Amino acid sequence: MPFSVTSSEITLKGKNRKFFESVLGRNIHASLEGCGAVSVTKKGTSRFLVSAGQEGKAVLSLQKVFGVDTISIVEEVPLDMEKIREKAVSHCPQLKGKKIRVQSKRSNKKFSFESQQINSLIGKDLVECGCTVDLRNPDETVYIDILENSALVSLVRIKGPGGLPVGTSGRVLSLISGGIDSPVASWLMMKRGCKMDFLHMHAFQKEPRDSKIIRLVEQLRDYYPGKIRVYMAPYSEFYKKSMSLPANTELVLFRRFLYKVANMIAGKRRCKGIVTGDSLGQVASQTIQSILLTHDASSLPVFRPLVAFNKDETVRLAEKIGTYQTSLEPYKDCCSLVTQKSPATNLKPDQLKKLEEPLEGAVRNTVKSTEIIEV
Incomplete structure (x- = not known):
């Protein structure tokens, strides 16, 4: 049985709507890799009909595609009111004795029946076969979608993650640590359509490929169509230079150092932000x-x-997206090495400039020593 996959936010777009729909279609197809034989067909404005060999696995995958608003298991019938009523009534055995409501939507405004008429006719049919109507607290909802050349009837509608399709808002570079916050921030930027690279500054001589950071990116990869590039930068260059810096300035100088490293890497990847x-x-x-x-x-x-x-x-969102438990695992990142109780907060621009002079070469050396891992 096919799925109807819709996007609510894309329908608000103007002349560039086709671009958003095209990217969403590609992302849907990419998410269904490993779900058997797959078909993705555009069906009207911001709607796709999807079929997959492994339906249960496909539903789980579609729930992690940004841009998807709803996923419905549907039956397609001719654009004829009697056929629509027949298909709805065919579900009477499973609806009998339950409280129901009918919710119809007409994408095709030329259809001779208005939404309220459709709701009323089908509601009466279902009452005759033993259902009761409850518009506020139904046990089941019968969804009717009137399209250009056909109608869709559904009893199952699952909420997707919403947002914009990844790849419609440009590329950004996310600074990821071993904590709870940065993976959630990255997920939220993906949800707004951003392609994502990651930068992590590690405190080890070399970051292992099965490290906590890579596993966090792998968990975020479930929501991402394609490979993700992770830049592993060594902390050692900053550490060597920081030995001569006033202790209370180390934190602010490290964050500025990290931004400068990030900007150099982002420039090579044409990222639009950090x-x-x-x-x-x-x-x-x-x-x-x-x-x-x-x-x-x-x-x-x-x-x-x-x-x-x-x-x-933030914790609730981390639990929802699946990164929370991994974030809790012990990990010594360089942010913890420069944490201070009373960091300097009143430095003047000329003071910052002078303090940063020893770090100028360290930024370039750090970028040169950065390792790239694809996840």
């Missing part, structure tokens, strides 16, 4: 004053999708 897991006021390095001290170190815009989230909200 992503961080900052939440305003959560820690000393994420106050407005601390952000002011670091923002000009990046020539690219810095996106902070968690800026207004509290920790509980």
Whole structure:
């Protein structure tokens, strides 16, 4: 039985709607790899009819495709009111004795019956076979979609993740640590249609390929159509230079250093921005004053999708997307090495410039020593 896959946000687009629909169609097809024989057919505005050999696995995959608003298991019938009623009534054995409602939507406004008429006619048919109508708290909803040349009847509608298809909003570079916040921030940017590369600065001589960071990216990869590039940059260059820096400036200088490394890598990949897991006021390095001290170190815009989230909200989202337990695993990242109770927050631009002089070559050396891993 085919699925009807819809996107609500794409329908709001104008002349570029076809581009968004094309990307979504490709992403849907990519997500169904390994689900047997697959067919993806565009069916009207922002709707696709999808069939797959392994239907259960396909539904789970479609629930992780950004841009998908609903997934319905449907039966397609001719655009004829009697045929539509017959198909709805054919479900009477499983609906008998239940509270139902009928919810119809006409994409084809030329169809001779209005939505309310369709609801009323089919509702009466189902009442005659032993159902009762309850519009507020039904046991089952019968969905009717009136398309250009056919109609779809469905009893099962599953919510998708929504958002925009990955690949419609440009590429960004996400700074990922071993914590809870940065994977969630990355997921939210994917949801807004961004292609994603990752940068992690590790405290080891060489980051192992089965590390916690790679496993976090692999979990995010479930929502991503294609390979993801992870840049593993060594912390050692900054560490060697930081020995001569005032202790209370190390945190702000490290964040500026990280932005500069990120900008060099982002430039090579034509990324349009940097992503961080900052939440305003959560820690000393994420106050407005601390952000002011670091923002000009990046020539690219810095996106902070968690800026207004509290920790509980971020944790709930991490649990939902599947990264939370991995984030809790012990891991020594370089952010923990430069954490300070009382970091400097009132440095002047000329002070920053002077303090950063020893770090100029370290940025280039760090980029040269960065390893690339594809996930």
